[in-house]
Amino acid sequence: MTDSTDSPADVPAFDAEASSLAGRIAPEVMAELLSVRSSIDNIDAALVYLLAERFKATQRVGFLKAAHRLPPADPDREAAQIGRLRALAASAHLDPGFAEKFLNFIISEVIHHHQAISENHAAGQDDAGDGSPTVRSNPAQQ
Amino acid sequence: MTDSTDSPADVPAFDAEASSLAGRIAPEVMAELLSVRSSIDNIDAALVYLLAERFKATQRVGFLKAAHRLPPADPDREAAQIGRLRALAASAHLDPGFAEKFLNFIISEVIHHHQAISENHAAGQDDAGDGSPTVRSNPAQQ
Numbered sequence: 569m570t571d572s573t574d575s576p577a578d579v580p581a582f583d584a585e586a587s588s589l590a591g592r593i594a595p596e597v598m599a600e601l602l603s604v605r606s607s608i609d610n611i612d613a614a615l616v617y618l619l620a621e622r623f624k625a626t627q628r629v630g631f632l633k634a635a636h637r638l639p640p641a642d643p644d645r646e647a648a649q650i651g652r653l654r655a656l657a658a659s660a661h662l663d664p665g666f667a668e669k670f671l672n673f674i675i676s677e678v679i680h681h682h683q684a685i686s687e688n689h690a691a692g693q694d695d696a697g698d699g700s701p702t703v704r705s706n707p708a709q710q
Numbered sequence: 711m712t713d714s715t716d717s718p719a720d721v722p723a724f725d726a727e728a729s730s731l732a733g734r735i736a737p738e739v740m741a742e743l744l745s746v747r748s749s750i751d752n753i754d755a756a757l758v759y760l761l762a763e764r765f766k767a768t769q770r771v772g773f774l775k776a777a778h779r780l781p782p783a784d785p786d787r788e789a790a791q792i793g794r795l796r797a798l799a800a801s802a803h804l805d806p807g808f809a810e811k812f813l814n815f816i817i818s819e820v821i822h823h824h825q826a827i828s829e830n831h832a833a834g835q836d837d838a839g840d841g842s843p844t845v846r847s848n849p850a851q852q
Binding site for chain 2: 582583584586587588589590593594597600601604605607608609611612613614615616617618619620621622623625626628629632636638639642643644645647648649651652653655656657660661662666667669670671673677
């Protein structure tokens with residue numbers, strides 16, 4: 569079998585009960601573990617689809633910035649986002665420091681995408697200024 | 711004003727229009743940018759609350775592992791999760807490589823939390839084995 573990191577086509581069917589602990593713990597403990605993990609798997613699917621939607625939105629921002637030759641980063645916007653997410657995290661009983669690290673993780677990926685869009689745009693686009701340019705490839709949509 | 715990274719109480723009210731680009735781009739471009747950013751802000755709030763729920767679930771796993779003296783990491787489980795998330799990402803037109811990086815980012819935080827729960831448990835708990843220990847502090851719920 570090929571390495572599962574090569575492409576989605578190489579990914580084996582998901583085994584919701586996969587565990588290095590299998591056979592090493594009492595059945596009732598494993599049952600409780602699998603029950604909680606099933607909830608985690610549901611949440612993870614929701615997170616992936618939300619992240620996909622978020623990247624669709626930031627892709628639109630990237631196109632807008634490329635069309636108007638704006639810089640990829642926006643420090644004032646990022647500072648406002650971080651302050652808001654820390655406050656939201658606190659209200660959800662999530663560590664605000666983790667929420668900030670999470671946003672920085674996402675933003676660094678977005679800026680990387682925006683730079684790629686901008687480079688594509690500068691390399692071959694003639695429609696700068698119309699607000700709806702197309703690009704030949706987009707790292708967020710591979 | 712104190713540094714906004716100190717605590718949620720120090721975070722100023724959110725300015726949804728904060729931008730280093732303010733006054734430097736055409737009003738109609740800024741209006742389009744703010745419209746997309748409003749969607750991003752909604753998605754980010756959903757992400758934060760989902761992440762909070764995910765950490766509640768992994769906290770339960772952490773308690774279970776501490777009570778039964780199980781190792782914080784579970785390599786077979788993590789491999790299955792990564793394969794599934796890559797496939798989900800592909801179906802959502804999200805870069806599978808990013809989805810994998812995202813899960814690794816979350817898992818490393820979870821393992822850190824599990825280690826803290828385990829250390830708290832070992833340091834002062836007498837109820838190992840009952841499946842519902844309490845801990846004095848939890849980094850995920852600060």
